[in-house]
Amino acid sequence: MTVQPAAYRPGPHSQNLISRDDDIMSGSMVPRYPFVMARGEGSRVWDVDGKEYVDFAAGIAVTSTGHSHPKVVQAIVDQAQKFLHIAGTDYYYEVQVRLAERLTQIAPFGDDPARVFLCNSGAEAVEGAVKLAKWHTKRQNVIAFFGAFHGRTMGALSLNGSKTIQKQGFAPFVPGVYHVPYNNPYRCMHGREEATCQAACMCADYIEDVLFKRLVPPDSVAAIILEPIQGEGGYLVPDARFVQQLREICTEYGIMLISDEVQAGVGRTGKWWAIEHFGVEPDIIASAKGIASGMPLGAVIARKDIMSWPPGAHGTTFGGNPVSCAAALATLDLIEGGFMENAVEQGQFIMDALEEMQAHHPSLKYGRIAGKGLMVGAELVLDAEKTEAKALRDAVEERALANGLLILGCGFNTLRFCPPLNIDRATVEEGLVKFEKSLTEAEHMHGLL
Numbered sequence: 001m002t003v004q005p006a007a008y009r010p011g012p013h014s015q016n017l018i019s020r021d022d023d024i025m026s027g028s029m030v031p032r033y034p035f036v037m038a039r040g041e042g043s044r045v046w047d048v049d050g051k052e053y054v055d056f057a058a059g060i061a062v063t064s065t066g067h068s069h070p071k072v073v074q075a076i077v078d079q080a081q082k083f084l085h086i087a088g089t090d091y092y093y094e095v096q097v098r099l100a101e102r103l104t105q106i107a108p109f110g111d112d113p114a115r116v117f118l119c120n121s122g123a124e125a126v127e128g129a130v131k132l133a134k135w136h137t138k139r140q141n142v143i144a145f146f147g148a149f150h151g152r153t154m155g156a157l158s159l160n161g162s163k164t165i166q167k168q169g170f171a172p173f174v175p176g177v178y179h180v181p182y183n184n185p186y187r188c189m190h191g192r193e194e195a196t197c198q199a200a201c202m203c204a205d206y207i208e209d210v211l212f213k214r215l216v217p218p219d220s221v222a223a224i225i226l227e228p229i230q231g232e233g234g235y236l237v238p239d240a241r242f243v244q245q246l247r248e249i250c251t252e253y254g255i256m257l258i259s260d261e262v263q264a265g266v267g268r269t270g271k272w273w274a275i276e277h278f279g280v281e282p283d284i285i286a287s288a289k290g291i292a293s294g295m296p297l298g299a300v301i302a303r304k305d306i307m308s309w310p311p312g313a314h315g316t317t318f319g320g321n322p323v324s325c326a327a328a329l330a331t332l333d334l335i336e337g338g339f340m341e342n343a344v345e346q347g348q349f350i351m352d353a354l355e356e357m358q359a360h361h362p363s364l365k366y367g368r369i370a371g372k373g374l375m376v377g378a379e380l381v382l383d384a385e386k387t388e389a390k391a392l393r394d395a396v397e398e399r400a401l402a403n404g405l406l407i408l409g410c411g412f413n414t415l416r417f418c419p420p421l422n423i424d425r426a427t428v429e430e431g432l433v434k435f436e437k438s439l440t441e442a443e444h445m446h447g448l449l
């Protein structure tokens, strides 16, 4: 008989801080994981009791260059010594313009020039992108996807189709949002077999055949907002044809295609923008998270002729903070200078390792392993019927903490592997060993082994 490991309890300093936090911080923000950060370096972090962890979470795919990369820190210090804030909505400053120039150079709009609006977060970037689409098209409606996560502000929240808890108690939502199925042959929302769905996905057809015929005239739709790889919803990599069909629909009906690259963008998947994997050019991009290595920054990047709103139509006090812009410039240099290639290499290594583990781990055997670059998901299931292994997934997260690994869940039963883009092979291997140990323990606890 296997001895069950004791439930993980962090050290005394961690426990002390956790009880202070629980007493004073908003109850909506109770962290899921009892890890109390003391410091970080590269792809490793330490808690306040001195315990070391491999970081496969990167603060939800944010610390793209690792924790406190010296070049990013230096850029922050240099800028902080000059000035911290001046408000780009009223005054000019160079670091913001330099960042915007840089972002337009990497924007995936073919030869079309671009413009940039800088803000503070992913939700704000999404809000800005949708406002821009509405302003430009003079239309009211937006199409979003089941499984989507776009943020917590009322506009972004209205677009979410991921988990009921995020929306419960906050109705009414911004009107004019229509949710449609997202391509996922592993769990086809039209109830079809995996192979049938793979061969001919019906999700984009649904927009034209059902939505446009029965509910919403296409000329009232301002935008389709798409996560090119669904993040919070479960790390789903869609079929290229699905994304291409969305582009075709947008082009045919004059609808803006917004690519929400908040989680998947800025090199994480091995290309600057995840939508590039599908050979598709969007009209508007929302970016944040990894763009500034952890400093708060968001960006709306759009084709120049689309971002034509007049002065005062949209603005921000803190957006494009000069220190965040300096951090972003250093981040983009590092990602371009080799981290993006590294993401491809280490991501493939993780995918291969997970596929190898399928032979020894019942919860992975019939599961779904998918990803691009360092955006890799492993969906755990209990059996060949794909019964969601939610409690087991939660147990893996808990055992991982005990074993010195930070790893995050997403969807209902998926684990995400989204470490810093410069993680080295030795640290990946060490993290995978800790992951497999945690998986084994969790499978024991749930009677699968």
Ligand SMILES: Cc1ncc(COP(=O)(O)O)c(C=O)c1O
Pocket: 060, 121, 122, 123, 124, 126, 149, 150, 151, 152, 227, 231, 232, 260, 261, 262, 263, 264, 288, 289
């Ligand atoms: C795809 C996507 N869009 C938007 C957001 C919201 O970003 P933020 O939490 O910075 O507002 C997130 C956050 O997880 C995200 O993954």
